[in-house]
Amino acid sequence: MKGFQISASYTGLLGAGLAFAGAVMFSAKAVFVKLAYQSGIDPLSLLMMRMLISLPFFLGIALYSRKRKGATRLKTPELVQLIAVGMLGYYLASWLDFVGLQYITASLERLVLFVYPTMVVVLASLVFRRPIRREYYLALLITYLGIALAFADKLDWGSQKALWIGALWVFGAAFAYACFLIGSEKLIPKVGAVRFTANALTASCAGVILHQLIAIQGLGLEGWPTQVYVLAACIALFSTVIPSFLFSKSIGFIGASKAAIIGSVGPVSTILLAWHFLNEHISLFQILGTALVLVGVGIISLSAKKG
Numbered sequence: 001m002k003g004f005q006i007s008a009s010y011t012g013l014l015g016a017g018l019a020f021a022g023a024v025m026f027s028a029k030a031v032f033v034k035l036a037y038q039s040g041i042d043p044l045s046l047l048m049m050r051m052l053i054s055l056p057f058f059l060g061i062a063l064y065s066r067k068r069k070g071a072t073r074l075k076t077p078e079l080v081q082l083i084a085v086g087m088l089g090y091y092l093a094s095w096l097d098f099v100g101l102q103y104i105t106a107s108l109e110r111l112v113l114f115v116y117p118t119m120v121v122v123l124a125s126l127v128f129r130r131p132i133r134r135e136y137y138l139a140l141l142i143t144y145l146g147i148a149l150a151f152a153d154k155l156d157w158g159s160q161k162a163l164w165i166g167a168l169w170v171f172g173a174a175f176a177y178a179c180f181l182i183g184s185e186k187l188i189p190k191v192g193a194v195r196f197t198a199n200a201l202t203a204s205c206a207g208v209i210l211h212q213l214i215a216i217q218g219l220g221l222e223g224w225p226t227q228v229y230v231l232a233a234c235i236a237l238f239s240t241v242i243p244s245f246l247f248s249k250s251i252g253f254i255g256a257s258k259a260a261i262i263g264s265v266g267p268v269s270t271i272l273l274a275w276h277f278l279n280e281h282i283s284l285f286q287i288l289g290t291a292l293v294l295v296g297v298g299i300i301s302l303s304a305k306k307g
Helices: 006-025 029-037 041-065 076-100 106-113 116-128 134-150 161-190 195-217 226-256 256-262 265-279 282-304
Strands: none
Touching: 006 029, 006 226, 006 256, 006 265, 029 041, 029 076, 029 106, 029 226, 041 076, 041 195, 041 226, 041 282, 076 106, 076 161, 076 195, 106 134, 106 161, 106 265, 106 282, 116 134, 116 161, 116 282, 134 265, 134 282, 161 195, 256 282, 265 282
16 A cells, blocks of 8 residues: 555645645636626626535535544534524625625735635634734734725725725625634534535525525526526536635645645736636736735734744
């Protein structure tokens, strides 16, 4: 069996490759969404299609993890917490993000969304009474200066009102996702990462379907152009299911901190994809702002690794 063992160097390279591929796939979501909006679909219907296509995969994993040898049955309080946290991260955050993408470019969406690690730092200090390190204050300052710089050429509220509204929606999505990460911190050690993700996504799928049923008294799946269904499948498979597993596997190989640092390629990837497929203009302010955000998030990731 020695011939099948992977050396530490190859393991690190494989883990880095998986993290990179997962980050690029996740970053393509905004581009797929913007392309789908060109066909006139609304955010909730598109989100529901994404969830319905993803559901069989995550439901299957949830059932498999439940039947695995040694798996314990979730207690009612744990199940309630898992559902609540899952709805927060995969339903509310996704819905806010999809709504925001109606108003904002894909590249700016990814940049605003990427501030969530800084929010996690602040929330952790409030919820868990963790002191904020000195370098974290620097990271927060650099990150939000980067956001301000990226929007520096769009400061006219009158002509750019829609863009600012979109930015607020996406900022809300980032905050909801940060709250999800805080809530998941104590649950994942109890139930396991794969089981947690599968059950949380299954619960959020139910939430999206219920939201759609209440909003339009039906599912609203019929009548859309073929392009919408293809793009919804791309969002579900290539920007949800596959990268979720790639990133989870990469964490197993190289650890969460290194995976998070490699994941910082996300905003850059979105900018390039949006420029190529959506013909989005890239300003110098946006490039400089993105660089500052990456530096700020990188400081937090490296500090977490040391701690």
